[in-house]
Amino acid sequence: MSQVKTLPITATRWLSLLLCAITAATITVFLSKIGLVQKAYSSLGAILHASPVLHYSSAFLAGIGIKLLLDKFYISHPKRSIVFSWRYPPVTIAVLASLLLTVFYMLSTAPKFDEAALYAQSFMSLKYLALTFIGMLITVIYQAKLYTQKPIFTAVLVALSTMYVGFAVGLAYIAAAFYVFVSLAASYLILAIYLLCHEHRQSKQQNFTSEIEPIETKESPELKTLEDFREWFKDDSTIKSTERLEPDLQVYAKRITERLQNGGDKYEKNLAQHIALCGPYGCGKSSIVESIVNDLARNSEKESVWIHSDISTWGAASGSVAHVVLSHVIDDISQHIDMCAFRALPKHYTEALKSGGSVFQFASTLLAGPVDIEGRFQKLNGVLDATNHKLLITLQDVDRGAGDENEKRLNDIAALLDRLKNRDLSHINFIVAMGNENEVAAEVISKATDYREDIHKQNIMKFLLKFTEESILDAIELKKVIVIEAGEILYKEKLKFVLYGDRDRYGIRLKLVELENQIASIRELKKIFRRVNQIWQKGKLMGEVSFFNLMMLTTLREINIKSFERYKKLEKYNIKSLVSRSDYDLKSFINECAKDKTGEESLITFYIEMLDITADSVLNPAINHVLDNPSAKWQQHGSTKNQSVGFNNGYSDYLSRILSEEVPKDQVSDQVSIANVLELYKLKPSDTKGILLFINHFLSFSDKEVVNFERFFGLIDNKLDITDCVGKHFIERGFFVDYAVNNGVEEIFKKLLAESLTINKLHLIFDSFLSNNRIYSENIGNNIATEFLYEFLTFLGVTTSSKETFSPQSLIDAIRSLNTTENPLGYTFFYTLLISYKNNFEVITGKVSLLDKINKVQVGDHTLGKLLVGGSLQSLPQLNKKQFMTFKHAEQLNKEIEQLTGKELIED
Numbered sequence: 020m021s022q023v024k025t026l027p028i029t030a031t032r033w034l035s036l037l038l039c040a041i042t043a044a045t046i047t048v049f050l051s052k053i054g055l056v057q058k059a060y061s062s063l064g065a066i067l068h069a070s071p072v073l074h075y076s077s078a079f080l081a082g083i084g085i086k087l088l089l090d091k092f093y094i095s096h097p098k099r100s101i102v103f104s105w106r107y108p109p110v111t112i113a114v115l116a117s118l119l120l121t122v123f124y125m126l127s128t129a130p131k132f133d134e135a136a137l138y139a140q141s142f143m144s145l146k147y148l149a150l151t152f153i154g155m156l157i158t159v160i161y162q163a164k165l166y167t168q169k170p171i172f173t174a175v176l177v178a179l180s181t182m183y184v185g186f187a188v189g190l191a192y193i194a195a196a197f198y199v200f201v202s203l204a205a206s207y208l209i210l211a212i213y214l215l216c217h218e219h220r221q222s223k224q225q226n227f228t229s230e231i232e233p234i235e236t237k238e239s240p241e242l243k244t245l246e247d248f249r250e251w252f253k254d255d256s257t258i259k260s261t262e263r264l265e266p267d268l269q270v271y272a273k274r275i276t277e278r279l280q281n282g283g284d285k286y287e288k289n290l291a292q293h294i295a296l297c298g299p300y301g302c303g304k305s306s307i308v309e310s311i312v313n314d315l316a317r318n319s320e321k322e323s324v325w326i327h328s329d330i331s332t333w334g335a336a337s338g339s340v341a342h343v344v345l346s347h348v349i350d351d352i353s354q355h356i357d358m359c360a361f362r363a364l365p366k367h368y369t370e371a372l373k374s375g376g377s378v379f380q381f382a383s384t385l386l387a388g389p390v391d392i393e394g395r396f397q398k399l400n401g402v403l404d405a406t407n408h409k410l411l412i413t414l415q416d417v418d419r420g421a422g423d424e425n426e427k428r429l430n431d432i433a434a435l436l437d438r439l440k441n442r443d444l445s446h447i448n449f450i451v452a453m454g455n456e457n458e459v460a461a462e463v464i465s466k467a468t469d470y471r472e473d474i475h476k477q478n479i480m481k482f483l484l485k486f487t488e489e490s491i492l493d494a495i496e497l498k499k500v501i502v503i504e505a506g507e508i509l510y511k512e513k514l515k516f517v518l519y520g521d522r523d524r525y526g527i528r529l530k531l532v533e534l535e536n537q538i539a540s541i542r543e544l545k546k547i548f549r550r551v552n553q554i555w556q557k558g559k560l561m562g563e564v565s566f567f568n569l570m571m572l573t574t575l576r577e578i579n580i581k582s583f584e585r586y587k588k589l590e591k592y593n594i595k596s597l598v599s600r601s602d603y604d605l606k607s608f609i610n611e612c613a614k615d616k617t618g619e620e621s622l623i624t625f626y627i628e629m630l631d632i633t634a635d636s637v638l639n640p641a642i643n644h645v646l647d648n649p650s651a652k653w654q655q656h657g658s659t660k661n662q663s664v665g666f667n668n669g670y671s672d673y674l675s676r677i678l679s680e681e682v683p684k685d686q687v688s689d690q691v692s693i694a695n696v697l698e699l700y701k702l703k704p705s706d707t708k709g710i711l712l713f714i715n716h717f718l719s720f721s722d723k724e725v726v727n728f729e730r731f732f733g734l735i736d737n738k739l740d741i742t743d744c745v746g747k748h749f750i751e752r753g754f755f756v757d758y759a760v761n762n763g764v765e766e767i768f769k770k771l772l773a774e775s776l777t778i779n780k781l782h783l784i785f786d787s788f789l790s791n792n793r794i795y796s797e798n799i800g801n802n803i804a805t806e807f808l809y810e811f812l813t814f815l816g817v818t819t820s821s822k823e824t825f826s827p828q829s830l831i832d833a834i835r836s837l838n839t840t841e842n843p844l845g846y847t848f849f850y851t852l853l854i855s856y857k858n859n860f861e862v863i864t865g866k867v868s869l870l871d872k873i874n875k876v877q878v879g880d881h882t883l884g885k886l887l888v889g890g891s892l893q894s895l896p897q898l899n900k901k902q903f904m905t906f907k908h909a910e911q912l913n914k915e916i917e918q919l920t921g922k923e924l925i926e927d
Contacts, residue, residue: 032107033108036110040113044117083155087158110359242482242486244489248489248548252546255545259309260313264303264307267475268474268477271296271472272311275472279311279411291440291444291448291449293470294449294468294469295472296450296471296472297454297474298540299454299474299539300454300540301543303474304453304474305415324408326403326410327351327411328351330344331416332432341431348410352408352410356402361399413451414450417452418453418461429463429464430463432467477540480531483570488515495509496511498557500562501562502561502566503662503693504527505517506660508693510738513737531567533571533624534574543577547570547574550573553680558681559680563689565661565662565663568629572674575622579615581615582614582615590674609623609632610623612626613625629664630664632652634648634651662689668730670723670727671689687723699713700736700739700745701739701742701744702744704744704775707780708783710768711772713768714772728764729764769814773907776912781912785808788804789805789830813825815906816904816905819833825845837849843904
C-alpha cells in the first residue's frame with residue numbers, strides 16, 4: 020500500500036492561513052448584512068461618539084486586551100522575537116489578509132465614494148486604530164521590560180504616544196492635524212525599524228526561550244581559604260557553564276552535548292536521543308543539564324536553534340503526565356514559534372461547559388475531543404524541522420515522592436518515552452534526570468531510554484580535609500581559641516600532622532572515611548559545611564566541641580534524620596545505664612540507632628567512630644567489629660578530655676550544646692576550664708606565690724567548674740616543652756601518676772606546693788589561706804581555704820596530738836597545737852614559720868622590735884600573740900636541734916632546715 024503524500028509544513032501553513040483569512044473575511048461580510056448586527060453596531064457607535072473620552076479609552080484598552088489575548092492563545096509571546104518567519108508565519112498574517120480581502124470587497128462592490136467624507140472617516144478610524152496599537156505597544160514594553168533594558172527608547176516612545184493622544188483629543192476636528200499625525204507616524208516607523216533591527220540581533224544570540232542571562236565561564240573556584248569555602252557553599256544555585264563544573268562532571272556534560280549535536284554516536288545519525296541521567300540527590304544533575312543547554316546554545320548559530328523545555332513532573336497526577344509534558348513543551352516553543360494551532364481548550368473550560376445544560380454539553384463534547392499525544396509530537400517535530408529548530412526536553416524529579424502514585428507516574432513517563440521512541444522524531448530529544456536510590460524506578464526509566472549516564476560519586480575527602488584545616492586554623496590563629504584533639508592542644512604544625520600525617524594515631528582516618536561514605540553529593544556537602552560553619556563561631560561552639568564530632572553529628576542530622584532522631588531520643592537513657600550498670604551492653608543501643616532510612620543497620624561503623632567506642636581487643640577483626648567484644652566501652656569516663664557527643668557527666672552535655680548551637684547557661688565553658696588549666700601550666704615550679712594564688716582561685720570554683728577543670732587537667736601542650744614550667748613538669752613526670760587525677764587535682768596541688776616551699780616562702784601559706792578568713796571557734800568545714808590548709812599540713816606529715824591528720828577544732832586550737840614540743844613535727848613547722856616571717860620583715864627601725872612584729876602577725880581576724888597560750892611571745896621559742904624532723908614531699912624545705920641546724924634531721 021503506497022504511503023499518502025502530504026504537503027510540506029510551510030506550504031500547509033500558508034494554505035491554512037489563506038483559508039482562515041478567506042473564511043474570516045466571508046464571515047465579516049456576511050455579518051455586516053444582518054440587520055441585527057448592523058443595529059447593534061450602530062448602537063455601540065452612538066454610545067462611543069457621545070463621549071470622546073470613552074471612545075479613546077475603549078480604543079486604548081482594546082489594544083491591551085488584544086495583545087493579552089494573542090499571548091493567551093500562543094499567537095504572540097512577550098519574549099519572542101518579532102522577526103518574521105516565512106517558513107512558519109504567525110496567525111496574524113491571516114488577520115491582515117482578511118482585512119485586505121474585506122477592504123478589497125468593499126472597494127469593488129460599493130458605489131462611488133465621497134472622497135472628502137472618505138478621508139474624514141479614514142482619518143478618524145486610523146486615529147482610533149493608532150490608539151489601539153499604542154495600547155499593544157505599551158503592553159509589549161511592560162512585558163519585555165524595555166523600560167529597564169532600553170530606558171531612552173522607552174522615554175521617547177512614551178513621549179510620542181503622549182503627543183499623539185494630545186493631538187488626537189485636542190485636534191480631533193482640525194484638518195491641519197493630519198500633517199501632525201503623519202509626522203508622528205513617521206517617528207513611529209523609525210522606532211519600529213530600530214526595534215526590528217535590535218530584535219534581529221538579539222535573536223541570533225538568544226537560542227533558548229528562557230530570559231537571557233550572562234553565562235559565566237570562569238573556572239571552578241580554588242578553595243584555599245575559609246572565605247573561599249564560605250563563598251563556595253553559600254551559593255547553592257545551579258551552575259550554567261561547563262567550564263565551572265567540577266572536572267569529574269565536565270566529562271558527562273561534554274559527552275551528552277556531543278551526542279545531542281550529532282544525533283547519536285558515530286554509528287548513528289540524526290536520531291532522536293532519549294537519555295537517562297542518573298545520580299544521587301545533589302550530585303550535580305541539574306548543573307550538567309544547564310551546562311548542556313548553554314553548550315548547545317553556543318553552537319546553534321552553525322546548526323539548528325535549540326529550544327529547551329525543562330519540566331518537573333513532581334506532583335503531577337498519574338494518567339496526565341503526557342498531557343503535562345505536551346502542555347509545557349507548547350508553552351516553551353511558543354516563545355519562538357506561533358503555537359496557536361497546537362492549543363487545546365483548557366480542561367476547566369470544558370468541565371464548566373458540561374455543567375451548563377444540554378447545548379453546552381454538546382459543545383464541550385465537540386471542543387474536548389481526545390488528544391493524540393503521539394500525533395501532536397509528530398506534528399511538532401515537523402514544525403521544528405521546517406523552522407530549523409530542535410527541542411530538548413528535560414524531565415526532572417521523576418522519582419520524587421512515594422507510594423503507588425509515584426510508581427504510576429514513573430510508568431506513565433516510561434510509556435510515553437517508549438511510544439515516542441518508535442516515531443521518527445529527529446528534532447525532539449529527552450533527558451530524564453533522576454536519582455539512583457530507587458533501583459526499581461531507575462530500571463524502569465533505563466528500559467525506556469536509549470542511553471544512560473551514571474554520575475559517579477565525587478571524591479570529597481580533599482574538601483573535608485581542607486575545610487577542617489581552615490576552620491581550625493581560623494580558630495587557633497585568628498580567633499585565639501584553644502582547640503584540642505585526642506587530649507592535645509592543636510597548633511598549626513600539630514594540626515597538619517593530625518590531618519595529613521599519622522591519622523590513625525589520633526583516630527581521625529576512620530572518622531573521615533565514615534563522613535565520606537555518608538555524603539553522597541556536593542550539594543549535601545555544602546549543606547553540611549554551611550551548618551558546621553554557622554555553629555563553629557567564636558561565642559558559639561568554637562573550641563567547645565570536637566570539630567570532627569560536630570561534622571559527624573551534623574552529617575547524621577542532615578542526611579539520616581530518622582537515625583538522628585532515634586539517637587537523640589535514646590542517648591540520655593543509655594548514658595545513665597552505662598554509668599549505673601557494669602554489665603551494660605552497647606550493641607543493642609547502637610544497632611537501634613544505626614538503622615538508616617531504609618531500615619537497614621548500615622550506620623554501625625559510623626556510630627562506633629562518632630561515639631569513640633573501643634575495646635581492649637577485637638575477637639576476630641575479619642568477621643567481628645568492636646561491638647561483638649564484651650569489653651566494648653563507650654568513651655564516657657575513660658577519656659575525660661572528650662568533647663564529643665555521648666559524653667554527659669551531668670555538667671557537660673555535648674548533644675545539647677550542638678542542638679542549641681551554644682553552651683547552655685547551666686554548663687561550664689570548656690574554653691574557660693582549659694584556660695584555667697593552662698594558667699596553672701605556665702607557672703614555674705618554684706613560684707610558690709603563683710601556685711598559692713591559683714589554688715585560692717581554684718577553691719572558689721563551683722562543683723561543676725571543679726569537675727570541668729579536672730576533666731581537662733593533663734592536657735598536652737607541646738609549646739610548653741621549651742620552658743621551665745609546671746606543664747612541662749607534668750609531662751616529664753607522667754602527670755604525677757602517684758597522685759591520680761581521678762582522686763582530685765587537689766592532691767597534685769599539694770604536691771606542687773610542697774615541692775616549691777622554702778623557709779622564706781613558708782609564711783605565704785598562712786598569709787594566703789588565713790588573711791581574709793574570719794574563723795575563731797567555728798568548725799573548720801565552714802571554710803574551704805582553711806580546710807585546704809589543714810589538709811596540706813597533713814600532706815606534709817603534720818598532725819594534731821594522737822590523730823593521723825591535722826584536724827583542730829578551731830583556729831586557736833590549730834595554732835596552739837603547733838606551738839608545743841609535744842608535737843615535734845608541728846613545732847618544727849611553727850618554728851620554721853616564725854623564721855620565715857622574721858626573714859621577710861623589713862628593716863626594723865625605731866621602737867618596734869622583732870617580737871612585736873611577730874606577735875602582730877595577722878592570723879584570720881586575730882594576731883598571733885592573742886592566739887598563743889599565755890599571750891604574746893616574750894622571746895623567740897627555743898628548739899632543741901635534735902627535735903627537728905623532716906616534712907613529707909618537701910625536699911627543698913628539708914634541705915634548708917638541715918643547713919640551718921647544721922645537723923641531720925630526724926626522719927619521721
